[in-house]
Amino acid sequence: MTTEENQDLESIVTKQWLSYSEEEYFATYIALPRFIKVFRGKFQQIFNRRTYAIFNFSMSIGEIIVFLGALAGLGVNMGLSYGNKNNSGSAAGINLLVCIVFTVKNSILTFLCGLSYERGIFWHKVFGWLAVLGGVLHFLSTDYQWDGWFMLGSLFGMLGVSLWPIRYFLYEIFIRLHWIGFIVVIVGIILHGVDIAIYGLGYWGLDFLIKQAVIYRHLKNAHQIKIEKVTSDMAKITILDNKINYQGGQYLCICIPKLSYFQWHPFSIQSSFGEKKIEIFIKKSGNWTRDLLVLAEKLNGEQTKAYLCGPYGFPSIDIASDYYKTFVLIGGGIGITPIISVCKQLLEERTKGRPITKIYLIWTTRSKERHEDLLSEQYIESILSLEDKQKNLVERFYHLSTSSNNKKEQNNVNDTSENQTEVKLNTEDGKFILQRPDIKQYLKTIQEIAKQNDESRVGVMVCGPSALIRSVQEKSSSVSNSKVRLDVHEEVFAL
Ligand SMILES: Cc1cc2nc3c(=O)[nH]c(=O)nc-3n(C[C@H](O)[C@H](O)[C@H](O)COP(=O)(O)OP(=O)(O)OC[C@H]3O[C@@H](n4cnc5c(N)ncnc54)[C@H](O)[C@@H]3O)c2cc1C
Structure with missing residues (x-):
């Protein structure tokens, strides 16, 4: 980022950011004192290598x-x-x-x-x-x-x-x-x-x-939620009375009595800490998620009761301090939800003065999802609600894996096929690239840029199908060297 861009960002700083300072960080059971968070961060820096x-x-x-x-x-x-x-x-x-x-x-x-x-x-x-x-x-x-x-x-x-x-x-x-x-x-x-x-x-x-004890506390405090069917195979749950302290990228276990008293399902939070309501996106998978879509239609906007447990999930890289200044956030399909949450949190912290050089946001999806009006690139842009100044901070790359003979689909997206042999990080932001992301090329280029910026580490977070996660893990390891190391936190949706 140029000095001018940095100054632009400084101008929207509203409150001073201090590492490990957020009261709510990781407050699953109790809010931890800052010295424990500092200690934990240092441990992570060593043990997660x-x-x-x-x-x-x-x-x-x-x-x-x-x-x-x-x-x-x-x-x-x-x-x-x-x-x-x-x-x-x-x-x-x-x-x-x-x-x-x-x-x-x-x-x-x-x-x-x-x-x-x-x-x-x-x-x-x-x-x-x-x-x-x-x-x-x-x-x-x-x-x-x-x-x-x-x-x-x-x-x-x-x-x-x-x-x-x-x-x-x-x-x-x-x-x-x-x-x-x-x-x-x-x-x-x-x-x-x-x-x-x-x-x-x-x-x-x-x-x-x-x-x-945590579940009991939650059972005594049922939450009001709204369930909306947003596409044929996706629902959005909004938790209206947000009494939960959470951190970007964490997940909650949800029980909706109208579906079953006995089933608790884990879902990543898509909102970021500090927002008034919590939003969760759910893709149809098996019985419970299918019934959820049916219930959404039945309720037709009416609120219902839900029990929540959590938040769970602990980032295995130290994102609560300024240890990393460059981030690579990678989401595959619905796996973009916790990634957006982390991205929003980092942006929010940047406005408070957190030193962040660059965030690279990479989303890869299959053709079907692109045509849904929910997880489209425009939607992601809107929920990130990037101010013009922040757009320079987050470089966004949306990948669409589609068969090249599907002409109709190709006409609807920005065809960057001329650039396909080499991924250039200066492709136009916020447009779809008609190919799977070349993870190695991305990471190598980002590592080079980090080196030029005198940074010795890059924080990578990935959520999506296991093949994508394996690829990111493997490529990060192979690209890392003594000058710049890429540390990865991964999140999977299937246990
Ligand atoms: C940490 C985490 C975060 C997740 N976040 C999201 C999200 O933001 N959006 C989203 O659409 N999906 C998310 N999922 C996946 C979601 O939990 C499952 O799709 C859902 O529980 C499926 O339930 P089902 O009865 O419809 O399908 P089933 O056919 O019963 O299950 C399909 C698969 O989902 C997983 N699963 C099912 N029930 C559970 C459970 N109680 N606990 C753990 N895994 C389960 C299993 O791997 C199973 O093979 C997440 C999963 C995990 C583990």
């Missing part, structure tokens, strides 16, 4: 430490019980402990590892598999014990009901079976005396109680 990707997979330093910690615990435990036939059970016990601890939302572990909740769930699955493997080895090396059979059976049962097809296609059934399986595993842990896993249960139990 990612290693270079090997076979498209990279780990944060925090994840490596947890992994090594689990291995060390295993070694010590096995060493202490050397000579005892039962020592082989330690492997299963420790893996089970870590597996349980990773189920906790907003946990100390996800915080220390610089992990998003979704990434925590990934490790929950990994350690679950390791616990079963450890259990099998232990089973094969010891004499018959009925409670051992029970324990191993319960672990296998849990694994069986959590397999991908059940989780993905029959989510509600999966959740119920997972709860039943968990209760059976708890019985197994107690009967078989898996001492170490009991610590995990204690930790989980504490979080469970806190969560129940």
Whole structure:
């Protein structure tokens, strides 16, 4: 940005911005004192650093430490019980402990590892598999014990009901079976005396109680919401009485009694902290979201009651301080909603004097969504409500993946195909580019620009399909070097 543009921005500064200062930041349960937020930010800066990707997979330093910690615990435990036939059970016990601890939302572990909740769930699955493997080895090396059979059976049962097809296609059934399986595993842990896993249960139990207290508080304070059907497959929920403290990019769990008293579904907040009402965009997926669209038509603008829990989700990069001055915000399809929220928050903070050099907003979508009047580029421009001066701060790139032979569609969008061999960041802002984003090219160019600006790191946030997230993770790792590092926070909509 030129000095003149910077001065222009300074002229709209209304209130001084101070890092980690917002009262409401991360106030899921209580508003945290500033020194804790500072401490957490510093931790994140170290623990969220990612290693270079090997076979498209990279780990944060925090994840490596947890992994090594689990291995060390295993070694010590096995060493202490050397000579005892039962020592082989330690492997299963420790893996089970870590597996349980990773189920906790907003946990100390996800915080220390610089992990998003979704990434925590990934490790929950990994350690679950390791616990079963450890259990099998232990089973094969010891004499018959009925409670051992029970324990191993319960672990296998849990694994069986959590397999991908059940989780993905029959989510509600999966959740119920997972709860039943968990209760059976708890019985197994107690009967078989898996001492170490009991610590995990204690930790989980504490979080469970806190969560129940939060839900109870919310149950006493039902919220009034408005549900609108905005397109054939998308609804908007507006929470009118905003009593919730949240941060850009966080999500809420919602229960609408008119649909079901028992189902709570997670949805990202699209508004940004400080706005009077909270807006959420919901795309039709399965039964609950389909019924939501039907309910919206039935209610026809009338308000209804909803229970909310949260906010959840913790950015795994330190966005509460001026650690990053350049941001790349990438959304795929409906995944643009938390991205807009973060973008709005950064813009708001910029007006208070937060030093931000540039925000690159990249949205990639399929052709169908573009023709809906909701998530169009004009709509995004309008909800960001960019003042002319801020337009220089946010460079917007809207990508449309469409088949090149669809002439009708191409006539409706700005065809930048001449620029397709090389992505230039000076393409006209706010216009559709008829190709998938070349993530590597974007990140490389942005990294170059950051280097010219004497910045050594760039904050990247991505939400969308897992293929997009993997690509951003992988490309950020490969593009990062000792001069400029790109740190990524990812958000996925499917667990
Ligand atoms: C952190 C997070 C934020 C999300 N934000 C948005 C958003 O802003 N807009 C949007 O349209 N969608 C969002 N989703 C996805 C949304 O939660 C699901 O589409 C919705 O719950 C589907 O419910 P269903 O009964 O209609 O479909 P189902 O067929 O029951 O589920 C479809 C898929 O959605 C996921 N899902 C379903 N229920 C739950 C649940 N209770 N908890 C977690 N995942 C579930 C599962 O992966 C499942 O495979 C988000 C998901 C997560 C995890």
